[in-house]
Amino acid sequence: MPELPEVEVTRRSFSERIAGARIRAVRLGKPLRWPLGEAADTLCGLAVLAVRRRGKYLLLDLSEGWLLLIHLGMSGSLQFSNDLPPGGSHDHFDLVTTAGTLRLHDPRRFGAVVLTTGQTSATAIKLLGRLGVEPLEDDFTATAFHVALKTRSAAIKQVLLTGDVVVGVGNIYASEALFLAGIRPTVRASRITAARAERLRAAIRDVLARALEQGGSTLRNFSSSDGQVGHFQSEAMVYGRAGQACRQCASPILQIRQGQRSTFYCKVCQRT
Numbered sequence: 001m002p003e004l005p006e007v008e009v010t011r012r013s014f015s016e017r018i019a020g021a022r023i024r025a026v027r028l029g030k031p032l033r034w035p036l037g038e039a040a041d042t043l044c045g046l047a048v049l050a051v052r053r054r055g056k057y058l059l060l061d062l063s064e065g066w067l068l069l070i071h072l073g074m075s076g077s078l079q080f081s082n083d084l085p086p087g088g089s090h091d092h093f094d095l096v097t098t099a100g101t102l103r104l105h106d107p108r109r110f111g112a113v114v115l116t117t118g119q120t121s122a123t124a125i126k127l128l129g130r131l132g133v134e135p136l137e138d139d140f141t142a143t144a145f146h147v148a149l150k151t152r153s154a155a156i157k158q159v160l161l162t163g164d165v166v167v168g169v170g171n172i173y174a175s176e177a178l179f180l181a182g183i184r185p186t187v188r189a190s191r192i193t194a195a196r197a198e199r200l201r202a203a204i205r206d207v208l209a210r211a212l213e214q215g216g217s218t219l220r221n222f223s224s225s226d227g228q229v230g231h232f233q234s235e236a237m238v239y240g241r242a243g244q245a246c247r248q249c250a251s252p253i254l255q256i257r258q259g260q261r262s263t264f265y266c267k268v269c270q271r272t
């Protein structure tokens with residue numbers, strides 16, 4: 001699943017090019033996870049003012065107060081070009097603008113494109129209202145993070161994945177951040193001390209920043225809107241390395257299942 005770095009890399013790859021463009025047409029393919037919410041021709045004639053990100057959602061601010069929310073789901077990616085071929089069976093949304101066509105390609109169709117009347121609408125609040133703090137912004141503080149963790153009895157990795165404490169720390173980056181902080185993924189969040197919460201906060205920020213520099217992670221088919229793939233997976237310390245030697249202590253990396261997701265860790269470097 002595209003996580004925060006992949007979504008942010010995608011945003012950066014087309015946001016400046018599409019800003020100011022006017023929408024000429026909309027083409028819909030097979031139904032996605034949620035309906036568009038409004039008639040597709042409502043978009044025609046509107047201008048794209050800016051592209052923002054909230055968690056794993058891309059937010060296209062449009063003229064006349066409209067907001068287009070895009071989620072890449074499990075396997076989605078965006079392309080933006082003046083020269084796209086005709087849409088295929090896995091291409092489900094084309095936003096044709098004066099600057100080029102923005103296309104959502106999603107083989108598994110867990111993605112979503114939703115049109116609503118601004119970020120204060122009931123639809124936007126339903127999708128975005130429970131999202132936690134942005135991990136790379138200043139309000140992701142050690143104190144607030146520790147206070148939130150003290151209220152959770154679930155395993156720390158599961159708490160990170162829920163996204164209501166801090167957003168965008170998906171499966172890859174949660175495993176990597178916990179390794180960097182020296183915290184075992186199965187420990188209860190409420191047992192994490194203030195000092196360890198600060199280490200984890202710093203690790204989350206470090207891992208996500210490095211992933212952004214590397215263009216995100218491409219494990220299967222992720223690429224940015226201009227076709228660039230990510231390279232962070234090549235420097236992962238634990239994720240996807242089950243049975244291989246830990247890069248720090250040479251112990252074998254372990255793999256377990258948590259909430260139907262694979263977790264990777266080192267039992268020596270992550271003792272508590």
